[in-house]
Amino acid sequence: MNTFRLTTLSLFLGVAILALYVNDAFSEEYGFDISEVEKKPYHLGGYIEFRPVLFGLDRDAALYKLKFYNRDEGEIIGEYNGKFQVDGSLEKGIGRLFVRINSDYRNSYQGDSFLTTFYEGYLSLKPSSSFSLAMGKRSLRWGKGYAWNPAAFLDRPKDPEDPELSQEGFIVASADYIKSFSGPLQTLSLTPVLLPVYDGLNDDFGKLHHINVGGKLYLLLYDTDLDFIFLTGGSKTTSWGFDVSRNITTNFEMHGEFAFLSGFQKRYLAPDGRILAREFDATSWLAGIRYLTEQDTTCIVEYYRNGVGFSGGETRDYFAFVNGAYDTYRATGDDDQLRKAAGLAEVGYGRMNPMRDYLYARVSQKEPFDILYLTPAITAIVNLNDGSFSLSPELFYTGITNWELRLKGTLLEEGSLTEFGEKQNDFRVELRVRYYF
Amino acid sequence: MLKTLVLLTVLFLPLPVHALDGTQLLKQVDRNLNPESYESYRKLINIEPDGRKKEYTLFTVKKGVDKIASLFIAPASEKGRSTLRLGENMWLYIPNVGKPVRITSLQSVVGGIFNNADILQLDYASEYNVEKVEETDREYLLHLKAKTRTVAYDRLKFCADKARKLPTRIECLTETGMLIKTIYFKKIKEFGGGIVRPAVVETDSPLYKGYKSVMIFAGIKKRTLKDEIFTLTFMPNFDSLR
Numbered sequence: 001m002n003t004f005r006l007t008t009l010s011l012f013l014g015v016a017i018l019a020l021y022v023n024d025a026f027s028e029e030y031g032f033d034i035s036e037v038e039k040k041p042y043h044l045g046g047y048i049e050f051r052p053v054l055f056g057l058d059r060d061a062a063l064y065k066l067k068f069y070n071r072d073e074g075e076i077i078g079e080y081n082g083k084f085q086v087d088g089s090l091e092k093g094i095g096r097l098f099v100r101i102n103s104d105y106r107n108s109y110q111g112d113s114f115l116t117t118f119y120e121g122y123l124s125l126k127p128s129s130s131f132s133l134a135m136g137k138r139s140l141r142w143g144k145g146y147a148w149n150p151a152a153f154l155d156r157p158k159d160p161e162d163p164e165l166s167q168e169g170f171i172v173a174s175a176d177y178i179k180s181f182s183g184p185l186q187t188l189s190l191t192p193v194l195l196p197v198y199d200g201l202n203d204d205f206g207k208l209h210h211i212n213v214g215g216k217l218y219l220l221l222y223d224t225d226l227d228f229i230f231l232t233g234g235s236k237t238t239s240w241g242f243d244v245s246r247n248i249t250t251n252f253e254m255h256g257e258f259a260f261l262s263g264f265q266k267r268y269l270a271p272d273g274r275i276l277a278r279e280f281d282a283t284s285w286l287a288g289i290r291y292l293t294e295q296d297t298t299c300i301v302e303y304y305r306n307g308v309g310f311s312g313g314e315t316r317d318y319f320a321f322v323n324g325a326y327d328t329y330r331a332t333g334d335d336d337q338l339r340k341a342a343g344l345a346e347v348g349y350g351r352m353n354p355m356r357d358y359l360y361a362r363v364s365q366k367e368p369f370d371i372l373y374l375t376p377a378i379t380a381i382v383n384l385n386d387g388s389f390s391l392s393p394e395l396f397y398t399g400i401t402n403w404e405l406r407l408k409g410t411l412l413e414e415g416s417l418t419e420f421g422e423k424q425n426d427f428r429v430e431l432r433v434r435y436y437f
Numbered sequence: 438m439l440k441t442l443v444l445l446t447v448l449f450l451p452l453p454v455h456a457l458d459g460t461q462l463l464k465q466v467d468r469n470l471n472p473e474s475y476e477s478y479r480k481l482i483n484i485e486p487d488g489r490k491k492e493y494t495l496f497t498v499k500k501g502v503d504k505i506a507s508l509f510i511a512p513a514s515e516k517g518r519s520t521l522r523l524g525e526n527m528w529l530y531i532p533n534v535g536k537p538v539r540i541t542s543l544q545s546v547v548g549g550i551f552n553n554a555d556i557l558q559l560d561y562a563s564e565y566n567v568e569k570v571e572e573t574d575r576e577y578l579l580h581l582k583a584k585t586r587t588v589a590y591d592r593l594k595f596c597a598d599k600a601r602k603l604p605t606r607i608e609c610l611t612e613t614g615m616l617i618k619t620i621y622f623k624k625i626k627e628f629g630g631g632i633v634r635p636a637v638v639e640t641d642s643p644l645y646k647g648y649k650s651v652m653i654f655a656g657i658k659k660r661t662l663k664d665e666i667f668t669l670t671f672m673p674n675f676d677s678l679r
Contacts, residue, residue, distance in 0.1 A: 032479075033655065037478050141535035146538075164531070164534045166532075166534075180664030187669070220669070223525065250542045398514070
């Protein structure tokens with residue numbers, strides 16, 4: 001009898017403890033205390049990143065010859081990259097101070113390098129919800145294109161292979177005025193910007209000793225985003241443009257950009273090796289869509305017309321010049337022509353997507369096979385002028401809180417005297433591990 | 438003539454009255470669920486079949502029938518992201534990217550079963566017409582049809598508690614009647630300022646068997662907000678509203 005009572009009591013206690021545990025687990029599962037989200041006047045956050053990369057070199061490519069003409073690093077080289085990016089802000093009343101610092105570490109065949117850059121650092125004042133002022137280093141990121149932004153006259157060009165990376169800004173003074181309406185025009189905002197260019201102050205923006213004036217007028221009109229953008233002042237050619245974006249249905253968005261550059265000066269290489277300059281009015285534009293299928297596949301497609309880009313003939317001339325310079329070096333040991341070609345690479349031929357017509361296509365599948373937070377994707381960038389392309393499959397996983405993992409490969413088409421065919425690599429594989437804090 | 442008029446009145450009067458009642462009822466449920474303009478804190482939890490969870494904390498402001506914005510406060514990887522909805526227009530701002538981009542209502546900025554339209558939910562009456570109202574002892578069942586093709590779900594079967602006039606369960610259906618997800622409203626709580634509403638909103642989906650997403654509200658209060666807050670230009674500054 002006592003044994004029975006003890007057993008019953010034990011069972012009862014066991015069930016009670018289990019019930020308490022279950023109840024605690026339930027409370028834990030659904031617990032949310034408002035004190036968890038109390039706002040502090042300061043913020044410190046950012047991420048730390050480790051990114052090893054493996055390059056498969058194309059030893060016949062022009063840009064390989066340009067870079068490796070006097071050294072042999074084998075067919076495959078490795079590189080270790082580290083990044084530390086920290087954001088900090090301090091708020092008091094209507095004022096806010098924001099700083100973003102980026103540090104890059106690289107260990108490659110060239111040795112170790114370490115570079116710390118102030119990406120952004122500015123003071124903003126917001127006396128009301130419709131008016132604000134900001135002064136300091138800012139990245140404005142104008143334009144609606146995903147891979148390219150021809151109308152972002154006040155930004156550095158972004159990398160279409162990684163368009164979401166944060167960028168270093170310029171030192172500017174700017175204001176925002178916002179007005180809302182009822183009716184077809186729902187929002188109007190005006191953003192004037194001053195960008196001075198002097199020695200030590202935005203000296204990589206353009207010609208020195210100018211105060212440039214830019215601005216953006218934004219309208220939300222008939223459910224369509226419209227931006228009218230301009231830049232003038234002398235450091236760069238006077239430019240104006242606009243962009244547009246609209247949701248057509250619940251799963252279909254369209255966007256576009258247009259830019260007009262007055263009196264753009266282009267330097268290019270003539271077939272005889274002379275460097276020539278030509279001035280002309282250029283128009284660049286972009287048209288794109290973002291489409292989500294019923295299977296949660298997202299497709300982004302953009303066509304980009306780069307009005308200041310090189311023609312197929314100009315690019316072929318450049319690559320032929322590099323090949324000739326390399327042959328001269330092999331025969332005589334004289335690398336003057338190669339150095340000249342390297343200088344030209346910096347001013348145009350070596351920059352990202354230097355030619356005229358491009359197609360960008362990215363297909364990503366959200367959470368295939370019910371694997372939450374996994375997104376496989378494949379991205380193609382096609383040079384429509386010479387038919388060369390890059391193809392980048394990737395796996396992106398965000399299932400662990402505050403961690404991001406991305407495994408990405410890039411294959412380059414190997415055509416002779418074409419943009420992607422003459423790049424220094426045949427392929428590239430990289431793993432990016434990021435931890436946010 | 439008089440008889441004809443009376444007959445026509447008897448024949449046609451009940452239809453509009455019935456439709457109006459349904460619409461009024463839906464508006465009442467909307468108002469009981471949220472004040473017309475408010476701020477709130479909520480946590481979104483995605484739960485996988487093996488019990489693993491991922492949590493997001495959001496600060497949300499809403500004004501009128503068609504303006505709502507949310508700011509991610511946690512985790513660190515999402516902090517500073519914000520979303521804005523003006524009617525059927527939606528944008529996402531990512532601090533690293535530095536500019537708002539348009540998103541669509543069927544996408545999900547958090548993964549899991551909640552899509553953007555669920556996270557940035559406007560008043561139901563602003564997006565749906567009431568086609569039919571049925572009654573049981575304890576509940577109303579409203580059959581809702583989307584006003585336009587830009588609304589995330591074409592049809593809703595909307596169950597509301599009769600006494601409290603608050604939603605208890607919503608089945609989200611495609612145009613062909615296929616069930617996309619079911620949303621459950623649980624744990625009625627007093628939030629202060631006369632706001633009494635479910636503190637927990639759960640959802641599951643036959644398309645994601647074994648998965649569950651939960652939204653928990655910790656604070657909702659009425660707040661007067663300017664229209665200029667609900668603009669693209671203001672998106673990077675949403676944190677200043679807290």
